[in-house]
Amino acid sequence: MNRVDRLMSMLWTLQSKKFVSAEVFAEKYGLSLRTVYRDIKALNEVGIPVYFEPGKGYCIMKGYFLPPLLFTIEEANSLLLLQTLAYKFADKSITKNSDTALEKIKAVLKYQDWEKLEKFSSKVEVYLPSDSNNENHYLSAIQNAIVDKNILNIHYTDNNNNQTQRAIEPIGIIFYNNQWHLIAWCSLREEYRDFIVSKIDRLVRTSEVFKKEHSYTIQEYMKIF
DNA sequence: TTGGGAGCGATAGTACCAAA
């Protein structure tokens, strides 16, 4: 990493964390403390309001924000790979967002890097078994419901082709057996259930918050069931 | 019990020099 990239990286770190000590920077970039002090001074000299709080570390003045407009070609390639995986493993609601995110990244790349990224994008492919299905578009809504603890109303077709309507409280999503599974408290069955996302025929995210205090995390659920 | 001063360690910062 050259010095300019490192200074930018330090800036993003300071923007994303409350306090960072000189020692943490030295360890992160494999530098001596002396060089970290020089870098902090360099940031100050170009007008970035980095200040020091005794016992805590360095911090950037509240309200100061520089949008992360610079990406290296390696970072852009990594994101392109992730987007390719998203196309295969996620649904339309996710790929729509990852498309626009990648377009924003491409827009701020240097022309040479943009050209490299375009060449690379035609040389990456992921193959999945033919029975995998990511044709619906509920993953994004499910993600938001999990974060905001919103109840979901779903129309679901189970393994016996029985169609039911349920109110569920989603605690997490898991990808296994080539399918996304939604783990949720089911008010119809009054227990935790594993719903295959592709078998959800209709999904409505309500503004109603969870009625139950959930005792499981998604990791604990997978260990137990 | 409380407040002040001394001592100590951790951390931040600077100066100078050498090496790559």
Place this chain on the structure above:
DNA sequence: TTTGGTACTATCGCTCCCAA
């Protein structure tokens, strides 16, 4: 030009001791 090493100073927080 950039970086690291060493020596040094400054500051802060904590603990201990002692006097009021």
